[in-house]
Amino acid sequence: MSLTLSDIQRIAHLARIRVTEAEAEQTRDQLNGIFELIAQMQAVDTAGVAPMAHARDVFQRLRADEVTEPDRRAAYQAVAPQTEAGLYLVPKVIE
Amino acid sequence: MTQHTIKELADLLASGQSSSVELCQDYLGRIAAHNPDINAFITVDPDRTLADARAADALRAAGNAGPLTGVPIAHKDIFCAEGWLTTCGSKMLANFVSPYDAHVISQFKAAGMPTLGKTNMDEFAMGSSNETSYFGPVKNPWDTARVPGGSSGGSAACVAAGLAPAATGTDTGGSIRQPAALCGITGLKPTYGVVSRYGMIAFASSLDQGGPMARTAEDCALLLNVMAGFDRRDSTSLERDKEDYGRDLAKPLAGLRIGLPREFFGAGLTGDTAKAVQAAIEQFRTLGATTVEVSLPNSGLSVAAYYVIAPAEASSNLSRFDGVRYGYRTPDYGDLTDMYEKSRAEGFGAEVKRRILIGTYVLSHGYYDAYYIQAQKLRRLIAQDFAEAYRQCDVILGPTAPTTAFKLGEKADDPVQMYLSDIYTIAVNLAGLPGMSLPCGFDSQGLPIGMQLIGDYFAEARMLNVAHQYQLATDWHARTPAL
Numbered sequence: 262m263s264l265t266l267s268d269i270q271r272i273a274h275l276a277r278i279r280v281t282e283a284e285a286e287q288t289r290d291q292l293n294g295i296f297e298l299i300a301q302m303q304a305v306d307t308a309g310v311a312p313m314a315h316a317r318d319v320f321q322r323l324r325a326d327e328v329t330e331p332d333r334r335a336a337y338q339a340v341a342p343q344t345e346a347g348l349y350l351v352p353k354v355i356e
Numbered sequence: 357m358t359q360h361t362i363k364e365l366a367d368l369l370a371s372g373q374s375s376s377v378e379l380c381q382d383y384l385g386r387i388a389a390h391n392p393d394i395n396a397f398i399t400v401d402p403d404r405t406l407a408d409a410r411a412a413d414a415l416r417a418a419g420n421a422g423p424l425t426g427v428p429i430a431h432k433d434i435f436c437a438e439g440w441l442t443t444c445g446s447k448m449l450a451n452f453v454s455p456y457d458a459h460v461i462s463q464f465k466a467a468g469m470p471t472l473g474k475t476n477m478d479e480f481a482m483g484s485s486n487e488t489s490y491f492g493p494v495k496n497p498w499d500t501a502r503v504p505g506g507s508s509g510g511s512a513a514c515v516a517a518g519l520a521p522a523a524t525g526t527d528t529g530g531s532i533r534q535p536a537a538l539c540g541i542t543g544l545k546p547t548y549g550v551v552s553r554y555g556m557i558a559f560a561s562s563l564d565q566g567g568p569m570a571r572t573a574e575d576c577a578l579l580l581n582v583m584a585g586f587d588r589r590d591s592t593s594l595e596r597d598k599e600d601y602g603r604d605l606a607k608p609l610a611g612l613r614i615g616l617p618r619e620f621f622g623a624g625l626t627g628d629t630a631k632a633v634q635a636a637i638e639q640f641r642t643l644g645a646t647t648v649e650v651s652l653p654n655s656g657l658s659v660a661a662y663y664v665i666a667p668a669e670a671s672s673n674l675s676r677f678d679g680v681r682y683g684y685r686t687p688d689y690g691d692l693t694d695m696y697e698k699s700r701a702e703g704f705g706a707e708v709k710r711r712i713l714i715g716t717y718v719l720s721h722g723y724y725d726a727y728y729i730q731a732q733k734l735r736r737l738i739a740q741d742f743a744e745a746y747r748q749c750d751v752i753l754g755p756t757a758p759t760t761a762f763k764l765g766e767k768a769d770d771p772v773q774m775y776l777s778d779i780y781t782i783a784v785n786l787a788g789l790p791g792m793s794l795p796c797g798f799d800s801q802g803l804p805i806g807m808q809l810i811g812d813y814f815a816e817a818r819m820l821n822v823a824h825q826y827q828l829a830t831d832w833h834a835r836t837p838a839l
Contacts, residue, residue: 264717268717269713272713272716272717272720273713274697275716275720276671276700276712276713276716277675277678277693277696277697277700278697278700278701278704278709278712278713279697279698279700279701280701280709288709288710288713291710291771292710292713292714292717294771294772295663295710295714295771295772295775296714297772298659298660298663298772298775299660299663299664299727300660301656301657301660302657302660302661302664302727302730302731302734303726303730305654305657305730305734305737307730307733307734307737310733310736310737311733311736312729312732312733312735312736313732313733313735313736313739314562314732315562315592315788316548316549316562316563316739316786316787316788316789317548317549317592317594317788317813321591322588322591324588333455333456336455336456337455337681337682339455340451340452340453340455340681340682341680341681341682342679342680342682342683342684342685343685349680349681351680351692351695352689352690352691352692352694352695353691354691354692
């Protein structure tokens with residue numbers, strides 16, 4: 262497997278990271294090096310092995326449907342790039 | 357005074373020979389003198405530290421001190437601490453003052469332990485040399501031309517240099533153990549789920565685990581007593597009875613069965629590191645332990661599986677950095693997609709972007725089974741290897757890292773070489789087992805060498821016992837670099 266420049270641009274768009282043409286070449290070469298390392302995995306026969314998603318067998322705990330969090334909107338919005346009237350400001354998304 | 361252990365400082369405070377304010381002033385003085393050379397701290401805030409110290413002294417005066425009240429500690433800048441700049445080593449969070457405390461931070465606050473500062477780290481904990489930090493590399497106190505390891509490089513370096521008696525770290529693929537080895541200190545990654553991840557900025561959530569970094573195993577036990585415990589705010593926190601991790605420290609090692617994985621003593625392990633680990637094995641035999649060869653046949657694939665699973669989880673976790681609710685936003689943008697793409701391109705460094713791209717790719721349509729599911733299957737095989745080995749032994753011993761501290765810049769342009777620094781540590785995270793590193797010698801250039809102990813699930817007290825008995829018989833852990 263070998264990634265092309267257009268693969269890099271497609272992945273970068275999926276990841277919402279702008280990659281310039283100059284960066285794309287270097288990124289392609291480095292990612293291809295990393296995928297060579299990862300390719301070692303493909304040599305192993307894992308038929309019948311159950312995927313392990315997690316180190317321990319854990320399950321999601323349930324709790325009573327009650328309000329547990331205090332209102333800290335002002336503190337959380339204080340670290341936002343742009344807010345107004347208690348709302349987060351972003352460019353217009355609906356015409 | 358600054359080369360004391362946590363235990364010694366606690367005794368000084370308990371006997372009234374020193375106050376917390378005096379201790380903190382002493383450490384702050386050393387930080388001011390040496391941090392410009394070492395760069396172990398991103399943020400130091402003496403007013404806050406001294407306010408913590410005065411509160412600790414008041415608690416003691418009122419007769420309400422706990423065992424570690426007044427002993428200061430530094431925190432890796434991955435832990436959110438209310439009112440402190442919490443950057444995770446990234447431009448993305450360069451202005452983020454946390455509005456809340458991580459669980460680990462609230463535990464140390466409740467214990468009355470002042471915060472000395474926030475330590476430098478690889479950006480979002482992605483790195484093995486501390487060179488990916490937006491705030492510049494940390495220098496190894498044993499040789500400032502060399503790296504301290506990573507990602508908890510600032511924590512390891514500040515303890516080694518005596519700028520803090522102990523520090524917190526986090527370990528996703530070796531990020532506590534490898535820098536502990538390269539800086540000549542003792543560090544423990546607990547069993548996955550023992551320490552809450554609430555407020556610990558997420559990298560790869562099924563692997564991330566916080567733990568203590570200190571001068572001795574005894575100190576790590578005292579600190580783990582503070583850090584560990586159930587927290588319902590972390591859905592993977594384990595509900596277990598509180599335990600005293602120091603309860604077995606004094607037990608003799610007669611009858612201990614140490615497993616030596618043949619895969620850890622192969623062609624990759626050479627020179628001074630091999631000799632030092634062999635000498636440590638001899639020391640354990642003198643202390644009454646027996647050794648048995650074990651095999652971890654799939655451990656050689658752990659780096660490959662890790663570089664699928666960790667980036668996959670990272671690409672998902674780091675999608676929260678979008679320039680909307682917190683963190684960096686590009687000054688110049690058009691529509692929403694443009695704002696996301698530019699903010700993330702400018703806010704993340706090269707290594708973080710590489711890993712997000714790898715993760716995005718392996719999770720994308722058509723590649724998910726070949727990469728992500730295959731890696732998870734290997735993860736099970738790796739965990740089963742350990743389970744098999746623990747039928748024959750109590751702890752596993754080997755090297756922590758293939759080499760001692762390497763030169764700054766030596767591996768910075770070669771991600772694959774950098775990733776192989778964690779070849780002995782990564783399998784432990786994939787299995788979710790506890791692992792620790794402790795000093796076991798020096799190479800011919802005077803750089804520290806670490807050995808790794810790997811325990812079965814929840815064997816922390818036993819591992820700390822093994823490490824403590826070794827440290828009673830040796831003095832590698834007590835050596836300090838000349839600054």
